[in-house]
Amino acid sequence: MNLAIKDISYNIGRFVLTAVGIGMLLMVVMGMGGIYRGVVEDATLLIDRLDADLWVVQRSTRGPFAEISRVPAKLSDRALAVPGVRVAREFVYHTIQRQDGDRVLRMAVLGLSWPTDKGDWIPLVEGRPLGQSRFELIADQTLKLPLGKQIEIGNEVYQVVGISGGMISSAGDGIAFLSSADALAVQLDVPGEAVRLERAARESRGRLFDVGIQQPALLENATRQSGQLPAIARPSISAVLVTLEHPSDAKAVAEVIGGWTDVTVYTADEQRNLLLKGSVEKVRSQIGLFRILLTIIATIIMALILYTLTLDKLHSIALLKLIGASNSVLLGLILQQALILGASGFAIAYVVGQQIFPKFPRRVIITSEDLIQLAAIVFVISIASSGLGVWKAMVVSPNEALA
Amino acid sequence: MSTPLPADDPSAKIAIKAESLTKIYGAGNTEVVAMRDASMTVMAGEVVALLGPSGSGKSTFLTAVGLINPPTSGKIYIANQLIMDGPKALTNLRSFRRKHLGFVFQKSNLIPFLKAGENVQIACELNGLSSRQARIRALELLDYLGIKDRSQSYPSMLSGGQQQRVAVARALANRPSVILADEPTAALDSFRGRQVMELFTKVAHEQGTSVIVVTHDHRSLDVFDTLYEMEDGKLTQKAKEPLAVAH
């Protein structure tokens, strides 16, 4: 006869309630682990997906994710000329927050280097990659923009042609992929009045210049778009992504490009580390510490519950001792109950978590590795926290059965 | 089942022998001598009543020979074996209790989360029966005590008398040589109380089990073979009153 199960089925209501309570607690511990994973995953997701061998960024900066990086757009042509480089892509990246009807639409805008990069690498759940150089965008599903929707950003209207799955910035915002020209237009979008004022300022500055006085036709150019002005530099991009002919050349190529005094080169791994050590490090350790704290709390609460469960049975335990039950019978009763409770709590945490976590605004990633780790922790907690109850059961005198 | 063995048979075996048991609780100012120089010999199949006023040391004596409350001095022999030499145990008391002793107490002392049948079954299992054998034996015992039909009830659903009968069944589970009962009928009306007392006699006479019962109930004294009285820690054998027999 299994005493542990007999006791549980006699007090089934209390047991279920306790298991649900422990389950919820474990679910939070599990969720914390998942959030931690999610933060790390999300942070490095873009770097992994972009799959560049080298990141060329503004000299002495830590790249486009950690801080602002500006390099000239022409840099991609320069990089392409280096032997061993197969592809050099422009990378434009920034976050915008606009109003879409009633809701705040916050998105990370990522420029694709048209026509080298049409977004074929982006995991699409719907639609297609970019088909033309301008005015199309691929939106992540977390942005909740339906396929075919026309959205107005700045002065232009863009059409959603593709929906990506799980493309999230390190800050957790959904990514919108545009051609780099569009991404720059969005970034540099200024109100019409500001444009007019800027052009007027250019004209008046031009009038004071010798060149402007000698060649009045030049002043007409001042009213054209900035991008079309030969004398004004094209707007700068965030970085250049280099893909190599042979990934093993990374070091040599990085040395060549790194020799240029206006840029710094990172390998993809270095870029990933910069991100993990930089922008997400604090969040990561915050969540990590919180998780440890929660685990400790779960241990204490479980110990308390198991101790009370044992105290409730102390009379029965003394009685069992009186009629000659050996310590292993009593140990079995307490430990089995602890393990059953721990296992049920874990199962409840898992099942409920599977339902709840996907509804969280940011990704909660439950890896099987983390599950196994938590299961091991729960196992140890169950055993350790029954220690107090076991001790109580061992010292209780059979005399207590008569009290 | 062993053959009946009347108490006055000269070939009767000694089931339990307590020699000069003394129990002192506390020390110094708070010292209480609960039992002094108490001796008793009980034959196999003998049913003994232990009488006496409250606080006289009856429970102290019973728990001492029940091996759950070691005496300060004196010797206890059970089944011809010296078990306690003063407070010193000469064997593993818990397993000795499991094999040789059965207990019944004032409150029924059943395990609340086990059904009546299971309460008996667990005692059988602790004595090494397989769970199938234990179940069968439990039902036999409950049948013997006339409450087989309530084997599926939890103790809380049984009356006090029914609980006591289950407790007696459990005490019999290990075929003990001695049953120790401390005021087993205190919670019962006199009719049910007498029924339980008669059960002890039945078990003793049919199975050769010795029974020591602490009781305040003078109306049932006629069922006992021997009467002892405890007074202020002193134990004396009493002659059976003819009045009780005449009842």
Ligand SMILES: Nc1ncnc2c1ncn2[C@@H]1O[C@H](COP(=O)(O)OP(=O)(O)OP(=O)(O)O)[C@@H](O)[C@H]1O
């Ligand atoms: N654990 C203990 N510590 C100290 N003194 C005790 C303890 N147990 C019993 N006593 C004392 O020993 C004496 C005998 O107690 P005992 O319980 O044996 O009496 P009893 O005859 O069973 O009484 P009752 O009929 O009320 O059950 C009492 O004076 C009691 O106060």
Ligand SMILES: [Mg+2]
């Ligand atoms: Mg008493």
